[in-house]
Every structure is written in structure tokens, then in C-alpha cells.
Amino acid sequence: MENYFEAGIENLRQKLLLMASRAETAVNESVQALMQRNHDLALRVKADDDVIDRFEVEIDELAIQLLTKAPLASNLRLVTVAMKISQNLERIGDEATKIAKRARDLSQEPPVKVTLDLPRMATLALAMVKDALDSFVQRDSVAARCLIPRDKEVDALNKQIQEQLTQHMMDNPDAIARCLHWIVAAKSLERIADHAKNIAEEVVYLCEAQDIRHSPKG
Amino acid sequence: MAEIILPKINLPEAKVTATAGGAPLIAIEQLSLYYGASKALKNISLNLGEKIVTAFIGPSGCGKSTLLRCLNRMNDLIDNVRIEGAIKIGGHEIYNKDVDVIELRKRVGMVFQKSNPFPKSIYENVAYGLRLHGVKNRSALDEAVEQSLQQSALWDEVKDRLHSSALGLSGGQQQRLCIARAIAIKPEIILMDEPASALDPIATTRIEELILNLKKDFTIVIVTHNMQQAARISDETAFFYIGELVEFGPTTKIFTNPAQKRTEDYVTGRFG
Amino acid sequence: MNTITPPQYLPDNTSDTTRLTRHFRAEKFDFWSFFFSGLTGLATLFILGILAVILTNIVINGWSAISWHFVSTIPKKDFFDASTTGVLPMIVGTTIRVFVMTIFVIPVGVITAIYLTEYAPNTSIITRVIRAAVNNLAGVPSIVFGLFGLGFFINFVGKNMDALLHNPSAVWGQPALIWAALTLAVMTLPVVIVATEESLKAIPPGLREASLALGATKLETIWRIVLPQALPGIMTGGILAVSRAAGEVAPILFTGVAYYMASLPLHVTDQFMDLGYHVFVLATQSPNIEQTRPILYATVLVLLLLTFALNIVAIIIRARMRKKLRALG
Numbered sequence: 001m002e003n004y005f006e007a008g009i010e011n012l013r014q015k016l017l018l019m020a021s022r023a024e025t026a027v028n029e030s031v032q033a034l035m036q037r038n039h040d041l042a043l044r045v046k047a048d049d050d051v052i053d054r055f056e057v058e059i060d061e062l063a064i065q066l067l068t069k070a071p072l073a074s075n076l077r078l079v080t081v082a083m084k085i086s087q088n089l090e091r092i093g094d095e096a097t098k099i100a101k102r103a104r105d106l107s108q109e110p111p112v113k114v115t116l117d118l119p120r121m122a123t124l125a126l127a128m129v130k131d132a133l134d135s136f137v138q139r140d141s142v143a144a145r146c147l148i149p150r151d152k153e154v155d156a157l158n159k160q161i162q163e164q165l166t167q168h169m170m171d172n173p174d175a176i177a178r179c180l181h182w183i184v185a186a187k188s189l190e191r192i193a194d195h196a197k198n199i200a201e202e203v204v205y206l207c208e209a210q211d212i213r214h215s216p217k218g
Numbered sequence: 219m220a221e222i223i224l225p226k227i228n229l230p231e232a233k234v235t236a237t238a239g240g241a242p243l244i245a246i247e248q249l250s251l252y253y254g255a256s257k258a259l260k261n262i263s264l265n266l267g268e269k270i271v272t273a274f275i276g277p278s279g280c281g282k283s284t285l286l287r288c289l290n291r292m293n294d295l296i297d298n299v300r301i302e303g304a305i306k307i308g309g310h311e312i313y314n315k316d317v318d319v320i321e322l323r324k325r326v327g328m329v330f331q332k333s334n335p336f337p338k339s340i341y342e343n344v345a346y347g348l349r350l351h352g353v354k355n356r357s358a359l360d361e362a363v364e365q366s367l368q369q370s371a372l373w374d375e376v377k378d379r380l381h382s383s384a385l386g387l388s389g390g391q392q393q394r395l396c397i398a399r400a401i402a403i404k405p406e407i408i409l410m411d412e413p414a415s416a417l418d419p420i421a422t423t424r425i426e427e428l429i430l431n432l433k434k435d436f437t438i439v440i441v442t443h444n445m446q447q448a449a450r451i452s453d454e455t456a457f458f459y460i461g462e463l464v465e466f467g468p469t470t471k472i473f474t475n476p477a478q479k480r481t482e483d484y485v486t487g488r489f490g
Numbered sequence: 491m492n493t494i495t496p497p498q499y500l501p502d503n504t505s506d507t508t509r510l511t512r513h514f515r516a517e518k519f520d521f522w523s524f525f526f527s528g529l530t531g532l533a534t535l536f537i538l539g540i541l542a543v544i545l546t547n548i549v550i551n552g553w554s555a556i557s558w559h560f561v562s563t564i565p566k567k568d569f570f571d572a573s574t575t576g577v578l579p580m581i582v583g584t585t586i587r588v589f590v591m592t593i594f595v596i597p598v599g600v601i602t603a604i605y606l607t608e609y610a611p612n613t614s615i616i617t618r619v620i621r622a623a624v625n626n627l628a629g630v631p632s633i634v635f636g637l638f639g640l641g642f643f644i645n646f647v648g649k650n651m652d653a654l655l656h657n658p659s660a661v662w663g664q665p666a667l668i669w670a671a672l673t674l675a676v677m678t679l680p681v682v683i684v685a686t687e688e689s690l691k692a693i694p695p696g697l698r699e700a701s702l703a704l705g706a707t708k709l710e711t712i713w714r715i716v717l718p719q720a721l722p723g724i725m726t727g728g729i730l731a732v733s734r735a736a737g738e739v740a741p742i743l744f745t746g747v748a749y750y751m752a753s754l755p756l757h758v759t760d761q762f763m764d765l766g767y768h769v770f771v772l773a774t775q776s777p778n779i780e781q782t783r784p785i786l787y788a789t790v791l792v793l794l795l796l797t798f799a800l801n802i803v804a805i806i807i808r809a810r811m812r813k814k815l816r817a818l819g
Contacts, residue, residue, distance in 0.1 A: 005487060070446045072473045072485045209475035292703060297611055320705045328703040334696035336715055337815055346714075347704040383816065396700070403704065 005066075009075055012062050012082050016089075019055035020133045023089040026052065026096035027129055027192055031122040033103035034185055042107065045100035052093035059086040074206075081206045085136065088195040088202075092129065095188040095195070102181040102188075112178045114168045118186060121157040124150065125189045128196035135200060141207035144200040148212075154193035161186045243268040243437055244289065244407065249303035251284060251293070258284050260461045261303070266454075271429060271438045273452035273469065275445060277484065280458040282441045286409050289439065290326040291319050307407070324351065327405035331412040333392040335384035335399070340367075340376050343384045343395055347403040362402055369435075370398035371428050390421025397428065401436065408432065410440040414447065426451050445485060449473045457481045548794070552787030560788060567750050569772060570782050577792055582754050583667075583762030584796060587742065588735050590671035590758070591678065595731055598675070599682030600717075600724055606683070607690040608712060628680035632740035639673030639745035640665075661759055668758040670746030677741055678731035685730060689723020690716065719815060725808035729801055736797045739766040765793040 026045055033041040063083045071079055128150055135144040162183055169179045201213050244266035251259035259281045266272050274282035287293045288305060291312060304311050312322055324347075335343050344363045345353075353359055363380070367373040372394045376387070384395055393413060400408060410429070414422040429438060429451050442448050448455055449469060456466040457476075465472065465481045476482045483489055555572050563576025602620070610617040649663035693716055701711040739747075748761040749771065755762040769789050776782035 003487075070449075072445060072449065073476055073482050075486050076474060290703060292699070295699075295702065297613070320707060323703055323705040330696060330699065330703075332696055334694070334700045336697060336700070337719060346701070350704060350706050350710060350714075385816075399700075399704070 005069055005071070005075075008062070008066050008069070009071070009078060012059065012066065012079065015055065015059050015062065016082050016085060017133075017137065019052060019059065019086060019089050020136070022048070022052050022055065023092045023096070024126075024129055024133060026093050027099075027126060030096040030099035030103060031126065031189075034099055034106070035119060035122070037103070037107040037111070039104060039107045042100040042104040046097050046104070049093050049097045052090055056086045056090040059083065077206050077209060081202045084202050085199050088198045092192050092195045095192045098188045099185050102185040106178060106181050109178055112168070112175050112182065114164060114179075116161050116164060116182065116186075117157055118161060118182070118189075121154060121161065121186065121189055124154050124157070125193040125196070128154070128193050132196040132199040132203065135203045136206075139203075139207050141204045144203040144207070145212075147200040148197055151193050151197045154190055158186050158190040242266060243308060244439075245306040246285075247304045247306065249285070249288065249301070249305060251281075251288065252300040252302075253296075254298045258461050259288075262463050264456060264463060264466060266437070266439060268437050269433060269435070270453040271433050271440060271451055273448035273455045274439065274441045274458060275443070275448050275455060275484075276458035276464075277489070278443070279460070281461040282456075282458045283411055285458070286411055286439060286441050287328075289407070289409055290323050290328055292328065294319065324403055325405050326407045326409060327400035327403070328409045329393070329396050329400050329411070329413050332416055333389065333396050335387070335392050335395050337383065337385055339381045340384050340387070340395060341380040344398050344402050346399060351403060366398040366402040369401055369432065370394045371424065371431075372398055388421070390417050390424060393417060393421070393425060394428065397425075397432075401432070405436070407437045407439065410438065412441055412443065415443065422447075445473070457484060459484070548787050548791050552784055552789075552791045555784035555788035556791060561792060564752070564754070569768070569785070570776050570778065572781065572785050575785055577765065577768065577789055579751060579754050579763045580765040580768045580789070581792065581796060583747070584736060584765045584793070585800075586755060587667060587671050587674065587746070587762060587764070588732055588800065590667065591674040591735055592728060592732065594672060595675040595678050595682050596724065596728055599679050599727065599731075600686050602679075603683045603686035603690060604712060604717075607687050608708065608716070624680050624683050627676075628684075630677075632677065632738055633743075635673050635677045635741040636744045638676070639669055639741060643669040643672055644745065664759075665744065665746045665748075665761055666759045667746050667755055667762050670742040670762070673741045673745045674735045674738065677738070678735055681730045681734065682724075682727040685727025686720065686724050689720040689726070692723065693719050722808050722812045722815070725804060725811065729804045729808070732800050732804065733797055736800065737766055737793065739764070739770060742767065765789055765796065769793070 026048060029041055030045045032038065033045060060083055063079050066075075066079050128147060131143060131147050135141070135147065165179045165183050165186075169176045172179075198213075204210055204212050242265040244264075246262055246264040246266075249259055249262045250257060262285060274286060276282050284293065288301070289307070289312075293299050293301075301313055305313060307322075307326065310317070336346060338346070341363055344366050345359050348359055348362055353362070364373060364377075367376065372391060375391060376395075384392065387395060393416075397408075397413075413429075414425045417425065426447065429440065432438060433453075440448075440452065452469045454467065455469045455472045457464045457472065457478075457480075459480055465476055465478045467477070471477075472481060473485060476485060560576055561581065562578050563574075564578050565575040569575050602624075606617065606620060610620070644663060644665060647662070648666070648669065649660070651662040652660055655661075697715055697719075698711050701715050702708070706714070742764060746761055747764045747767045751761060751763050769786060772782050772786040772789065776786075
């Protein structure tokens with residue numbers, strides 16, 4: 001006989017995974033559009049953000065429904081964590097859209113002549129997103145814990161890039177507009193890494209029932 | 219970013235206070251119970267705290283009701299029952315040969331699953347225990363009856379018909395009457411065997427509210443098959459499975475992050 | 491249990507009302523239902539009919555001899571003169587012996603039933619022996635009880651009592667009201683035991699548990715909760731015992747009934763006259779059956795009315811008890 005409650009929980013997980021893969025794709029494609037100056041790709045990313053937003057609403061509704069059935073223990077943790085992860089994924093989607101918008105604008109302009117460590121930052125951020133989502137799928141709290149310190153590196157890179165661009169803007173005032181786009185894009189990547197870290201923290205809570213947010217080590 | 223002020227949530231702390239001498243109020247030590255040859259309770263060791271609500275949960279036939287009935291020796295009434303191990307209440311071993319069972323039951327009261335008021339008036343039901351133990355003075359009885367009915371949240375509904383039959387009350391009212399009857403003789407411990415399982419949701423809620431209020435004055439042990447009920451009203455929970463104690467701890471922990479897989483499986487509905 | 495056939499042959503534009511009425515008129519006639527309800531009706535009529543015939547027979551034949559004088563006179567030795575005879579001592583004798591029997595049978599029966607239901611462990615040999623004894627007692631023929639009463643109560647208990655009390659002549663060692671009543675008590679004991687047991691078993695165990703959980707002993711629980719609730723059932727046992735005992739003649743034949751007593755029985759060692767026995771006397775000893783018949787039937791009628799009256803009184807008492815149990819404690 002079918003267990004409707006378990007089916008509901010599984011449905012929630014599946015929706016979350018679908019949303020996650022969409023968000024991951026959005027980040028991948030927006031970074032790609034940025035690096036390759038691909039105008040069309042940028043527009044596509046922006047358009048697809050709607051889908052991610054709808055997912056957040058659906059997941060929240062489903063979670064509320066499941067809460068009325070008073071889940072307990074690991075089911076309870078899954079439902080509350082699902083709501084939080086979906087919010088983080090939606091923000092990742094938004095940040096990806098921001099990157100896409102900047103990619104769109106930058107692709108219309110001549111490239112800026114400065115060597116930035118942005119590709120490496122993008123790779124790190126993308127890896128963090130992928131690893132966070134993998135740790136959710138695998139319920140691997142050790143992997144999630146390992147992810148958290150990696151955010152520092154991304155922050156450092158963001159700072160470094162900002163300094164570089166600020167210097168460049170002072171030296172080349174005609175490049176200011178384009179540099180600002182880059183600064184915003186870098187900032188968005190840094191935010192994406194933050195959200196990936198948040199997701200990892202939620203995964204730790206799901207698996208270990210330990211709340212490691214805002215603790216000195218995290 | 220502006221700081222978001224979240225409301226402070228106070229989780230109830232498990233109060234396992236000690237009686238003088240450092241012992242918990244109810245100490246179950248290596249208790250085993252046999253129905254003839256079959257072992258219904260297997261080496262249970264458990265300490266129950268004072269003036270809190272402890273819940274016994276578990277699937278049907280796991281022994282939670284059997285254990286409850288050991289605490290006031292109601293299992294003595296069944297032929298063929300044999301006990302090994304000890305139960306100490308307030309430090310005294312209750313299965314000792316020289317223990318007066320009547321005295322024990324004065325101090326450990328019980329409320330049953332199906333409400334069982336006597337076919338007498340409401341007043342006489344509550345006064346029954348008092349009369350049993352020698353209280354004759356009319357005004358003392360009146361006062362005690364009123365106080366018990368007040369404490370059971372039944373006074374307002376019956377104060378004008380104290381001398382009408384108890385059988386004319388609704389199911390929920392009858393159960394509250396049984397609670398009033400039990401607390402009239404001022405026991406220290408109240409045992410409740412699925413007290414709300416035969417009641418509709420509103421009556422159930424009232425009983426649960428009542429229990430939360432009663433724990434200020436009484437130590438309560440409740441057997442329930444309704445996990446949400448245990449989560450709502452108990453401070454500590456013990457999970458039993460086929461006669462064994464699987465896990466015991468603060469209710470919040472049992473229901474958000476149990477240590478044992480069997481507990482997790484039961485609580486999330488994967489069996490039982 | 492009539493089967494209803496769906497309306498099959500109505501065209502689609504038939505109105506709903508017509509459909510419904512046709513629906514019900516189309517009920518199939520169920521032969522077996524009719525047959526069995528007819529059969530039960532006939533059985534009832536048959537029983538009522540027989541009762542009516544018996545009663546009518548008695549009333550028609552006995553009515554002429556019934557009078558206030560009849561029921562209030564102590565007759566002379568000649569029972570067969572309708573104008574002078576009376577049945578007062580028989581009425582008194584029957585009533586008193588039933589009454590004394592009740593005094594003995596109810597307590598003994600109730601206590602036995604309480605032991606069997608509340609105390610005796612279900613699996614022990616003793617319980618099974620007692621139950622078997624009770625069941626077998628119910629099947630013993632009444633005349634055997636009469637002989638038992640003679641042999642045990644009169645010849646054993648009574649004679650020994652006389653010896654112990656140093657009575658010069660037999661006081662206890664002869665037929666007497668007390669022995670007849672005790673014999674009847676032994677005979678109706680199973681009825682009282684069974685009725686009491688049934689009413690005890692009907693009390694939900696939850697009530698006993700509740701009382702014990704409040705710190706009552708088993709005895710207190712029985713006295714305060716169980717017995718009061720079982721009283722109507724015990725009364726039923728009493729009613730059944732009384733009805734049976736009032737009409738029995740064989741058990742009292744050797745144990746206390748007399749052909750003729752000049753005065754009413756006053757002491758437990760007195761003998762007594764009895765309505766049932768008197769019917770036997772009138773039927774077998776009469777010189778002129780035509781003259782005696784009305785007296786005989788009148789005696790039967792008096793016995794029936796007496797039993798009826800005793801039952802009514804008991805039933806009213808029981809009904810009052812039941813009402814009291816339902817209303818308040």
C-alpha cells in the first residue's frame with residue numbers, strides 16, 4: 001500500500017533537486033556568457049530565472065502542506081531544510097541573472113584590458129555550488145563541512161579583483177562603466193559562493209541535527 | 219544589512235530533580251515481567267523525574283501499558299504474573315513483601331483509557347476515594363470535591379448539578395471527572411493509560427491542556443500511541459519496542475533527532 | 491427483506507415521481523419472509539391461546555367458590571364443604587415458607603456467586619467442582635430434594651439438635667417450617683447463584699479497576715460498587731426462586747407440610763398447610779368430585795394470584811432499584 005506521506009517527502013526532495021540543477025545550470029551559463037561575451041546566452045539565462053522563482057514557491061507550498069501532517073525527526077528536518085535551501089537556490093538564481101545582465105551589457109562593449117583572476121573565482125564558486133548540491137544528494141555531512149572554509153578563498157579573490165578594478169578605473173576613467181559591471185559580476189559570484197556555503201550548513205543540520213551557522217568555525 | 223530580531227524560543231528543559239538523597243522519584247531497576255512463561259518486559263531500567271510529564275510510546279504490544287500498571291501494582295490482579303527486578307518510588311521498593319498496596323495506590327493514582335465513572339452522582343464519584351480513606355466531615359468533602367473539580371477544569375460545567383448522575387456527562391467530561399476523582403486523594407504521581415484515545419479532538423485538546431496544568435502539582439506518566447500528543451505535552455519520552463526500552467530522553471530530542479535507528483523509524487512512521 | 495427490482499421498462503422521458511412509484515410497486519413478493527413471520531405469529535398465538543385456555547378453565551370452574559370468606563377462613567377438618575371451607579392457613583403457609591426460604595437462599599447464593607466470580611481463580615479445580623455441583627443441583631428432581639430434606643435436615647440435623655438441647659420429645663427432629671424452607675432454599679440455590687453471577691459479570695471490569703486504583707480493597711470494591719449495581723440482577727434471581735418455590739409440593743411433602751392444622755403456623759418448628767398440597771388433597775381425597783371441583787379450582791386460582799402478587803411486589807422493588815441506579819448514587 002502506498003505511503004502518501006513518504007511520497008510527499010520524496011516529491012519535495014525531487015523538486016529540490018530539479019531546482020538545484022536549474023540553479024547550477026544558470027550559474028554555469030551566466031559565467032560562460034560573461035567569459036565568452038555571449039549575448040544570446042546571457043538573455044537566455046535571464047529568461048530562465050522565472051522557472052527557478054516558480055520552483056521556490058512550489059517547494060514552499062509543498063513544505064507547508066507536509067508540515068500540517070506533523071512530520072517528525074529526520075522528516076521534520078528535511079522539510080525545514082528544504083525551505084531554506086530553496087530560498088538559497090532562488091538567490092543563486094537571482095545572482096546568476098545579475099551576472100547575465102552584466103554579461104549582456106559587457107558583450108556590447110569592447111573588452112576591458114585588465115587581467116583578472118575572475119575565471120578562477122568563477123571555477124571555485126561553481127565548484128562550491130556543485131559540491132554543496134552533491135552533499136545534499138548524498139547526505140554527506142563531512143563533504144558539506146569541508147566546503148565551508150572554501151568560502152574564504154572566494155572572498156579573498158573578490159577583494160583582490162575589486163582592488164584591481166578600482167585601480168584600473170582610477171587609471172582609465174573611460175573604462176569606469178565597464179569596470180563597474182565587472183565589479184558587480186564579481187560580487188555576484190562571491191554571493192553565490194556564500195549561498196553555497198549556506199546550503200552546506202543546512203545539509204549538516206539535516207544529517208547531524210547540528211546547527212553550525214554563525215559559529216566561530218563556520 | 220539590518221539585523222533581524224527573531225523571537226526567543228524557550229525550549230523546556232528536562233527537569234529530573236532528585237528527592238532528598240539524590241534519587242529520582244521513580245526508579246525502575248532491571249525490571250522484567252513474565253506472563254506465565256512469556257517475558258513481556260525485558261530488563262527495563264528507567265528513572266522518571268518529578269513534577270514533569272513522561273510519555274511512554276511504542277507500537278501496540280510493546281509493553282508500555284504493562285509497565286505503567288506495574289507502577290501502582292495493578293498487575294497484581296492478573297493471575298500468573300511474575301516480577302523480577304525492582305521499582306522504587308521515593309526510594310522505597312514497592313514490590314517488597316511489607317508494602318501496603320492500598321497506601322501505594324493512594325500515592326500513585328491512575329486514569330484509564332476508557333473513562334469509568336461509577337454509576338453514582340458526580341459528587342459521590344469525586345468523594346469516593348476520600349470516603350474510602352476515612353474522610354467523613356461533610357464540609358471537608360465539599361471543599362475537596364470542589365477543589366478537585368476546579369483543578370480538572372470541570373467545576374464550571376457541573377457545579378449546578380453535582381448530585382446528578384455522572385453517566386449523564388459527555389465522554390470528555392467523564393474523563394475529566396475520572397481525573398478529578400483520581401486527584402481528589404492528592405496522589406503524588408498520576409498514571410494515565412491513553413486517557414484521550416477514546417475522545418474527539420476538542421475533548422482531547424482539553425485533556426492535554428489539563429495535563430500541562432496538572433504537572434505543576436503532580437508527576438505524570440502517560441502512555442500514548444499518538445506521537446504528536448507525546449510531542450505536545452511531555453517533557454521526556456521513553457520509546458519501547460517488544461518489551462524493551464529502546465531510547466529515553468528529552469522529548470524534543472526524541473522527536474527531532476533520536477539517537478536510535480529504531481526510534482527514528484517508529485517516529486517517522488516507517489513501522490508500527 | 492424484500493428485494494427491489496430496478497425499473498427497466500420505463501421510457502426515458504418518464505417523470506421521476508412516476509419512476510419512484512412504479513419502483514416500489516414493482517417489489518418482488520418474498521415468500522420466505524412472509525412464511526417465517528407468519529410462523530412466528532402463529533407460535534405466539536398458540537402459546538397465548540394455551541395460556542388463555544388454562545386460565546379460562548381455572549376461572550370458570552373456580553369463580554363460584556371464590557369469596558372473601560374463602561380466603562380468610564381457617565377451615566375445619568372437612569375441606570369439601572364449599573360453604574364452610576377456607577384457605578387462609580394455606581395462603582399463610584405458602585407465603586411464610588417462601589419468605590423464610592428467601593432469607594436463607596439469597597445470602598448464601600449471593601456469597602457463593604461473589605466467590606465464584608470475584609475471588610475464585612478460573613483455573614483451579616475447586617472452582618470447577620463448585621460450578622459442576624451448582625449445575626447438577628439444578629437438574630435434581632424435586633422429590634429427591636424432599637427426601638434429602640427428610641434425611642439430612644430432619645433426621646440428622648434436627649435429631650442432633652434435640653439431643654444437644656436435651657429435648658424430651660422431638661422439637662427439631664420432625665417436619666417443620668424451617669426444614670421445608672431450607673429444603674426449598676437448597677433447591678432454588680442454583681437459580682439465585684446463576685442470576686447473581688450473570689449480573690456480576692455484566693458489570694464492566696473497568697469499574698472494579700477504578701475502585702482498586704483509588705486504594706480500595708477487593709471487599710470494599712464489592713461492597714461499595716459491585717453489589718449495589720448487581721442488586722437488580724439478584725432480585726431477578728430472587729423472583730425466579732420465589733416463583734418456582736411457591737408452586738413446588740414435592741420438596742415440602744416430607745419436610746413440613748401437614749394435611750390439617752387447626753391454627754396458623756407461628757413458630758419455625760410448626761408444621762404448616764400449603765396451597766399446592768391442598769390442591770392435591772382436594773383432588774384425591776374428595777368424596778364428591780362435582781362438589782369439590784369449584785373449591786379445587788378456586789385454590790389453584792388463589793395460588794396463581796399469590797405467586798403473581800409476590801412477583802409483582804419483587805418486580806416493583808427491582809424497578810425502583812434500577813431507576814435509582816440510573817438517576818443518582
